[in-house]
Amino acid sequence: MEIQKENHLDLRQRKTRKLLVEALAQLLVERPYQEVSVVDICRRAMVHRTTFYAHFNDKQELLRYLLEGLERECADTCLPQDPERSPREYLLTAGRNVFQFFAQRRELYRACLDSGADAQAHTLEECAAGELCRLLSEPRFRAVSPQVDPQVAAHFYTGAMLSLIRWWLSSDDPLPIDYLLSNLEQFIPIQ
Amino acid sequence: MEIQKENHLDLRQRKTRKLLVEALAQLLVERPYQEVSVVDICRRAMVHRTTFYAHFNDKQELLRYLLEGLERECADTCLPQDPERSPREYLLTAGRNVFQFFAQRRELYRACLDSGADAQAHTLEECAAGELCRLLSEPRFRAVSPQVDPQVAAHFYTGAMLSLIRWWLSSDDPLPIDYLLSNLEQFIPIQ
DNA sequence: ACATATAAACTACATTTGTATAATATCTTG
DNA sequence: CAAGATATTATACAAATGTAGTTTATATGT
Numbered sequence A, B: 001m002e003i004q005k006e007n008h009l010d011l012r013q014r015k016t017r018k019l020l021v022e023a024l025a026q027l028l029v030e031r032p033y034q035e036v037s038v039v040d041i042c043r044r045a046m047v048h049r050t051t052f053y054a055h056f057n058d059k060q061e062l063l064r065y066l067l068e069g070l071e072r073e074c075a076d077t078c079l080p081q082d083p084e085r086s087p088r089e090y091l092l093t094a095g096r097n098v099f100q101f102f103a104q105r106r107e108l109y110r111a112c113l114d115s116g117a118d119a120q121a122h123t124l125e126e127c128a129a130g131e132l133c134r135l136l137s138e139p140r141f142r143a144v145s146p147q148v149d150p151q152v153a154a155h156f157y158t159g160a161m162l163s164l165i166r167w168w169l170s171s172d173d174p175l176p177i178d179y180l181l182s183n184l185e186q187f188i189p190i191q
Numbered sequence C: 001a002c003a004t005a006t007a008a009a010c011t012a013c014a015t016t017t018g019t020a021t022a023a024t025a026t027c028t029t030g
Numbered sequence D: 001c002a003a004g005a006t007a008t009t010a011t012a013c014a015a016a017t018g019t020a021g022t023t024t025a026t027a028t029g030t
Helices: A011-030 A038-045 A049-055 A059-078 A087-104 A106-113 A122-138 A140-145 A150-169 A175-187 B011-030 B036-047 B047-055 B061-078 B087-104 B107-111 B123-134 B137-142 B151-171 B179-186
Strands: none
Touching: A011 A038, A011 A049, A011 A059, A011 A106, A038 A059, A059 A087, A059 A106, A059 A122, A059 A150, A059 B011, A087 A106, A087 A140, A087 A150, A087 A175, A087 B179, A106 A150, A122 A140, A122 A150, A122 B151, A150 A175, A150 B123, A150 B151, A150 B179, A175 B151, B011 B061, B036 B047, B036 B061, B047 B107, B047 B123, B061 B087, B061 B107, B061 B123, B087 B137, B087 B151, B087 B179, B107 B151, B123 B137, B123 B151, B151 B179
């Protein structure tokens, strides 16, 4: 099922999806993904089960939908807007913002990315890699390191960042963000 | 269910697990993970369904078991044995070996890591990150870059590599390994 | 080789999943 | 506001999932 674009959506449909996503987000904080059934989600959302299947093929697709929303919110929140900075400064600021973004809603993201639900982390990865790839293809980035393939770099760094974030979220006693970022700086050879 | 160690395992149990893992590996090449049922696996493996559940809680746990096997095989195959080389050379050789390892059984790994099954990629990630972390904690690595946290570096680089590998496997017209590796070299600041 | 332990098979059951069809309710458009 | 469009609900069903209890087959250790 192609998940329909939000734009030309009936009021009823938007409401249903909102309820379903919120229900899943709540339940994920309460117990692991595998132990949340479609029945549970529908009960919590007060939506009939057949309605669920009118919107999503299965539980995973709802999770994917949830994660896509998070990624969009993350990108909108974290990407610096002023184009004056140097590429290196831009990327470091973005990295710092991303960590702080995830730190703010720790429980939810931890639930979304952990064990069972991590399932769909590739969703986040795809979205983020695409975003970063477009960014690194811009002239200002190509200029400072013309010998680096933007696609390769994009997948490399999104994978690295998401892995770090997942590990950081899953830790019971997480390292301070500044410590992580000071390490991170050494891994980015770009000037 | 704690998946029992291979060591003290009955002959019957080893046979059953072998059949189940092979059945899943075969089916994953034929169709996507979501479309493979426990019933399918058991039919293919000629194992009763209740026996399946005596070994694994669900389909995902069997996949996890399969991936753990792959990771062990990968590590045993790819890590250079001679400790004479420089850390940089060691890591680059390991990276090259890993890519070649995945390239050899492209269809299977592609099936295991793609969309639905990617589900459990965190298994590979955990295993590999642990392995790399131990490696980077050795004195010879600490010596060349003492200011880098081995844990952070391990998660950073395993995430990066796995993301690259997943992307490379999923591509219909994959980039040449040498091209990838020449890019990779620029991302590893270690000497 | 035999006795014991235990894994696999068998049977049965409650729950969940995914789908189809018909009804009812609600939104959108003119 | 009214009419038509369509999303939601309701009901039913086949298949898959996960579990429990019992019987049969096979491996292990002496």
